[in-house]
Amino acid sequence: MTTSGKDNSIPGAVVSRLTKYLTHAQVLRGEGVQWVSSSELGEELGLTSATVRKDLAHVSVGGITNRGYEVTVLCDALLSFLGVDVGWNAIVVGAGNLGKALALHGELFRHGFAICGVFDSDGRKVGMRVGGLTVRPMSELAATIHDERVDIGVIAVPAAAAQSVADLLIISGIRGLLNLSLIHIVAPSNVPVVDGRLVARMLELGHAVRTSAARGDTSDYRLGRVGRSEDA
Amino acid sequence: MTTSGKDNSIPGAVVSRLTKYLTHAQVLRGEGVQWVSSSELGEELGLTSATVRKDLAHVSVGGITNRGYEVTVLCDALLSFLGVDVGWNAIVVGAGNLGKALALHGELFRHGFAICGVFDSDGRKVGMRVGGLTVRPMSELAATIHDERVDIGVIAVPAAAAQSVADLLIISGIRGLLNLSLIHIVAPSNVPVVDGRLVARMLELGHAVRTSAARGDTSDYRLGRVGRSEDA
DNA sequence: ACTAATTAGTGAATATTTTCACAATTCAAA
DNA sequence: TTTGAATTGTGAAAATATTCACTAATTAGT
Incomplete structure (x- = not known):
């Protein structure tokens, strides 16, 4: 219940992830989803649930214990935190x-x-x-x-x-x-x-492609959101 | 003298900085500058000289002790490392x-x-x-x-x-x-x-602007490269 | 009510990244 | 040749960031 919301200087990496939580929450809101847990967010975005919870603790969103975060509240809190409401x-x-x-x-x-x-x-x-x-x-x-x-x-x-x-x-x-x-x-x-x-x-990407090939990566691929389920 | 050049998985942040070294080195090459030291690079890019040296140790560029890095060698090594030469x-x-x-x-x-x-x-x-x-x-x-x-x-x-x-x-x-x-x-x-x-x-930027204002930042500003000296 | 299951929040433990600091080396100049 | 200033490369230290693991809380089901 703490989530002080106005601490001091949040690392850039955290802010960058907050933008991802925001866009994902907006997608969920569009789909009519009402609740999302830190582990669901983490899974979708390639992060651990602990990272998600710590990040979200910087923002004024209270999660609720056995439910997760309310999607609309999450959207609003992130929009406000990132200054979108002010413009x-x-x-x-x-x-x-x-x-x-x-x-x-x-x-x-x-x-x-x-x-x-x-x-x-x-x-x-x-x-x-x-x-x-x-x-x-x-x-x-x-x-x-x-x-x-x-x-x-x-x-x-x-x-x-x-x-x-x-x-x-x-x-x-x-x-x-x-x-x-x-x-x-x-x-x-x-x-x-x-x-x-x-x-x-693009240069970073080129490097990543090259080292990925050098490692001989293969993968158990399951399609992303769109392919996985029939969305609204 | 080690600079093995083919270690294992370089952090993304390092690769991102390597692209900055590259573009800056290309500017220097265009200006006809022949040598650049880690401290000069660091100052220009807002990094410590140690970070620059550690980053560059991932690439096959040998610096030379009392001179720094040779600009053309640095460019070529970074271009090659990032795969630009392959295309x-x-x-x-x-x-x-x-x-x-x-x-x-x-x-x-x-x-x-x-x-x-x-x-x-x-x-x-x-x-x-x-x-x-x-x-x-x-x-x-x-x-x-x-x-x-x-x-x-x-x-x-x-x-x-x-x-x-x-x-x-x-x-x-x-x-x-x-x-x-x-x-x-x-x-x-x-x-x-x-x-x-x-x-x-842009959202990240909005947040940064807002917190910068909240901190009441002011600054001793000296103009960047262009304003600072008469370049070639 | 009670029980089982779930999940936020968080201190502690890890892991990673950055910086410090210094030995080794090179260059330039006296 | 010697001296002095500059600069790399790198272990060790410090600072950050992430993950673990546990507590407390809440809900759903019986």
Whole structure:
């Protein structure tokens, strides 16, 4: 019954898992499931039940002893803990394919992120439409961040420009950065940077595939959720 | 002098950092820098020099005592270690904005990933052009994986379809998955899954911004690389 | 009511990862 | 050649993270 909910600095790995609990709980809610236990969550997500319980103890969700966690309560607690209920204003810098894809990604909006601007240094891209937005020049970036109270900047520019874009965002008062560029971004400690570097992820995957092959892995495979049962 | 290079199962966190060393070393190479020390790398990437040295000990790069690591050797060793020199065949499932962005992302090709197909279950999307490729129907997926020796599948479909797409890829013999969907993907242990779930990353960022604000962080900020010095 | 079964919460034990600290080595310069 | 500064590689120590294992609580069934 403790679950203090407001401890101090939760490790990034825990927060990362919390996002998984959230999306899985949302799936369960969509299926009309009412209760879920730590062991079920763990099994589905490849974790031990103890890890799940310890993680969830950071959030204000009380589990109930012989039932588990109530799915809707779990969803709400995680949404609130992750700040989805408050919502964020975000801008995307870089109107290339990736930047446009993010700006148009409905799932982001649905999770509390309002994309309120797309910027590009390329004059030929300025003025283009991206969904309901128009690509704006970099010169308007600082004022926009200030005037529209932008919290988050998404860096979707080539590696060579990424750090200077980050610097511009930072001196303009941005509060956090999602880095989609290839390189590591340096930022002051009060501006958290989260990496979404997909090429790097692909490199990690390549390595994993290779070592998996080297180990000669085989597996007793049972299909995932979709194949396993007839869902709602 | 040991640096055995072929030990056993390197932690994922190490591999993730190796991709950072690689991209940073590539930047340095582009600038004509010849040597880099573990402490320089660590400072730039926010790590201790000991971590850098330990990480690099997994790869076959010998540092030299009073100099550090030779940048070109470091690049080559990391490229080789991560399998970029061998190269991979990849397909993208889901011809939405994100899927198209990935298929068209030049940086992927430059890092050894050849996108050799884009698939979608939506008949209206089948036949569309995506760069040099044509969107194909899901019915052709299994044969393509087999015939074109596809190693990696990128899952860029809505959450509701993601696991069944994964299952299809897996039974068709895919060797690794990049998951860009919202949900956790279940796969057998011989098919590694790497998460590139950008919405989840944004949620993590929202949390980080919030706790950063709660701590009242302020910072002595010096600009990153670009602002700090006059590079080559 | 009582019993059996289940499951959250958590202190203690493990396991893993990171950092420290130092010997060995190399380079540059006097 | 000698000295001094720099830097790797690595055991040992410290810090973190995960898992175990047990208690207390709750429910369902009889």
